[in-house]
Amino acid sequence: MSFPDGLLATPWDQTVFGFPTWEVVSPEEEVLVGLSAHPGHYTIKVDPLASTEMLHRHGFYYCDTLIEPFAARERLVMFAHDQVGVDFAPDKGAVLKLSHGAFHHGRFHRDFNLDPLLADLRYDQWVAQLCDEGNVFGLTFADDLAAFFGFRGNKIVLHAVAEHFQGKGLAKYLWSKACAELFGRGHGELSSSVSASNLAIVNLYASLGFRFRRPIDLYHRMVR
Ligand SMILES: CC(C)(COP(=O)(O)OP(=O)(O)OC[C@H]1O[C@@H](n2cnc3c(N)ncnc32)[C@H](O)[C@@H]1OP(=O)(O)O)[C@@H](O)C(=O)NCCC(=O)NCCS
Incomplete structure (x- = not known):
C-alpha cells in the first residue's frame, strides 16, 4: 500500500490547524507503518472492545469516546x-x-x-x-x-x-x-x-x- 491508501483527508480541519489532517479508515498495520514519513494529524475511530495494541505501537493515543x-x-x-x-x-x-x-x-x-x-x-x-x-x-x-x-x-x-x-x-x-x-x-x-x-x-x-x-x-x- 502506498500513502495515502487507507486514509481520508479532512480538509476542513487542515484549513484550521495548518497541517495535513487525515482519518485512517483502514487501520491496518501496512497503513499505520507508513504514517511516520508523512507529517500531519491522524484520527482512528475504533470499537471500544477492540484491541488497541497495534494503535499504541504506532504512536496513537486515546482522546475521547463518542456515544449516539x-x-x-x-x-x-x-x-x-x-x-x-x-x-x-x-x-x-x-x-x-x-x-x-x-x-x-x-x-x-x-x-x-x-x-x-x-x-x-x-x-x-x-x-x-x-x-x-x-x-x-x-x-x-x-x-x-x-x-x-x-x-x-x-x-x-x-x-x-x-x-x-x-x-x-x-x-x-x-x-x-x-x-x-x-x-x-x-x-x-x-x-x-x-x-x-x-x-x-x-x-x-x-x-x-x-x-x-x-x-x-x-x-x-x-x-x-
Ligand atoms: C450541555 C449543555 C447544553 C447543558 O445545558 P445546561 O444549562 O448546562 O444544563 P442543565 O442545567 O439544564 O442540566 C442538564 C441536566 O444535566 C445535569 N447536569 C448539569 N451539569 C452537570 C454536570 N456537570 N454533571 C452531571 N450532570 C449535570 C442536570 O442535573 C440536568 O438534569 P436535570 O434537569 O434532570 O436535573 C450546556 O452545559 C452546554 O451548552 N455546554 C457546552 C456545549 C456542549 O457541551 N454542547 C453539547 C455537545 S455539542
Whole structure:
C-alpha cells in the first residue's frame, strides 16, 4: 500500500490547524507503518472492545469516546415552559458569540498536541457553516437568545446553552422544544453524537427520553 491508501483527508480541519489532517479508515498495520514519513494529524475511530495494541505501537493515543443519543418521535419527553421560544433565523453573529469556546469536551480540546484556540476556531467555522445552511435554531428564554441548536436533517450536530444560562436546569425546556420542531418536519427518529465525558448533555438527553448506542473510541496521532 502506498500513502495515502487507507486514509481520508479532512480538509476542513487542515484549513484550521495548518497541517495535513487525515482519518485512517483502514487501520491496518501496512497503513499505520507508513504514517511516520508523512507529517500531519491522524484520527482512528475504533470499537471500544477492540484491541488497541497495534494503535499504541504506532504512536496513537486515546482522546475521547463518542456515544449516539437517539429517540423515536413517540419517546420524546416534553418539558413545556411559556417563556421558551424558537427563532428560526437567528443572527449569525449572536450565535457565534454564544457558541465560541463552548465545546471544551471535544476531542480536539482534549488532544494535548493541538492548540485549544485553533480547536475553538474549528467549531466556530462549523457553527458559521450551519448558520449559512439555515440549519440553526436560536432558542430563546424570555426573548433572550439562550441557546443555539444546529442540525442536519434528523441529526442534531452542535448545540450549546449560553454560558450565563447554563447550570440552571433550563436545557430540557429548550431542547424538548427544538426536538419537537425537528420531529414536526417529519423525522421518525432524531440522533446526535456526544462525548461520554460530557455528563450535562448525557443527562439532558436521558431526561428527554433518548437512549444511547454505537460507542466509538477516538485515537489521535501527531507526526511532526
Ligand atoms: C450541555 C449543555 C447544553 C447543558 O445545558 P445546561 O444549562 O448546562 O444544563 P442543565 O442545567 O439544564 O442540566 C442538564 C441536566 O444535566 C445535569 N447536569 C448539569 N451539569 C452537570 C454536570 N456537570 N454533571 C452531571 N450532570 C449535570 C442536570 O442535573 C440536568 O438534569 P436535570 O434537569 O434532570 O436535573 C450546556 O452545559 C452546554 O451548552 N455546554 C457546552 C456545549 C456542549 O457541551 N454542547 C453539547 C455537545 S455539542
